Amino acid sequence: MGPAIVDPGRQRVAMYSDLDPRRWVEFAEIDNVRDLGGLPVNDGGTTRFGVVYRSSTPQQVSEADLAQLLGPVGLRTLVDLRTPAEVAQEGYGRLAESAVRLVNLPVCKTASAAMPSDLVPDAHQLDQCELYRELLSGSGESMVTAARLIADTGHHSVFFHCAAGKDRTGILAAVLLDAIGVRAEAIVADYVLTADRIVRIRARLATMASYQGLPPLSRTGIFAVDPAPMRRFVAGLRAEHGGAANWLRANGLTAAELRDLRRVMVR
Structure with a gap:
């Protein structure tokens, strides 16, 4: 038997996968929540804890979950990346009756996209990187508005989510993360952490009306969590736009807002 072949890209991702165990935040009825703090920045320092969190849909939060969000997490603003049709059908559960500000900023390829099936019309022929580029291209206003909200400390802490997260x-x-200078492989590593929760995520989504008929888990379908597409996406941001900071500026974020984003997210 010859020597094992090791993918150096996967090795680099593994370096960051357990960078800080505080990044995972556990809830009873939300499956994929992590703090964007603790990630290394190119010019030194790390991202700040307690400012912004990424999540799967939190619509089924329990009373204990809500108490945790409003208490220790300090949630003030929920940025919802789902389509308006998903929001109308699924709602926000207990969050709708809370003091949390709910902001719907759809991420979709076109303004006419209604449901997840419209985002991915053929899951069997899926090129995830190309999908991500198309979603980015169709969502400039949503991305800039989200960055603007996060740059304003009056909105902290901020959760952003879609369905699976x-x-x-x-x-x-x-x-x-790219806009504030986080290292590329740390961005990819953050992305692939969802693999730890993907079975749980799919099982929960399958109980919801908007996500009936979901494909099974596989290495190539919409539930695949492969570092390669995200690595290509980040590389494309840098090659085609000079990085996410330039892309945000080209889509309306001001230089002052970009400085504020870096100030609030990096320590």
Whole structure:
């Protein structure tokens, strides 16, 4: 038997996978919540804890979950990346009756996209990186508005989520993190952490009206959590736009807002 072949890209991701165990935040009825703190920034320092969190849909929060969100987490603003049709059908559960500000900023390829099936018309021929580029291209206003909210300390802490907390959420996370100078492999590592929760995520989504008929878990379908597409997406941001900071500026974020985003997210 010859020597084992090791993918150096996967090795680099593994370096960051357990960077800080405080990043996972556990809830009874939300499956994929992590703090964007603790990630290394290119010019030194790390991202700040307690400012912004990424999540799967939190619509089924229990009373204890809500108490945790409003108490220790300090949630003030929920940025919802789902389509308006998903929001109308699924709602926000207990969050709708809380003091949390709910902001719907859809991430979709076109304004006419209604449901997840419209975002991915053929899951069997899926090129995730190309999907991410198309979603980014169709969602400039949503991305800039989300960055603007996070840059304002009056909105903290901020949760952003879609359904699974993987694709639409992963794109916004990548844009924010690249814009403030987080290392590329740390961005990819943050993305692939969803693999730890994907079985649980799919099982919960399958109970909801908007996500009936979901494909099974596989290495190539919409539930795949492969570092390669995100690595290509981040590389494309840098090659085609000079990085996410330039992309945000081109889509309306001001230089002052970009400085504020870096100030509040990096310590």
